[in-house]
Amino acid sequence: MAGWALGTFLFSAGVFAVILFYSGSSINENFNGLTIRFLFGIVIGLTAIGIIYSPWGKQSGAHMNPAVT
Numbered sequence: 001m002a003g004w005a006l007g008t009f010l011f012s013a014g015v016f017a018v019i020l021f022y023s024g025s026s027i028n029e030n031f032n033g034l035t036i037r038f039l040f041g042i043v044i045g046l047t048a049i050g051i052i053y054s055p056w057g058k059q060s061g062a063h064m065n066p067a068v069t
Contacts, residue, residue: 008047008051009047012043012047016040016043016044017040020040
């Protein structure tokens with residue numbers, strides 16, 4: 001179960017990092033660095049919340065560390 005959580009988190013982080021931090025991105029061109037980092041933090045936080053409140057997250061008690069589960 002921890003594998004899907006880690007995969008989802010890393011996929012989300014990778015996709016949004018490319019969207020927000022790529023120099024050719026329109027978002028990167030229109031916002032300053034502080035705003036982009038803030039948006040990235042919000043997106044990563046929402047991804048973590050989605051994983052925690054998903055059915056598998058509730059089943060494991062939101063412990064996504066394989067050593068804990």
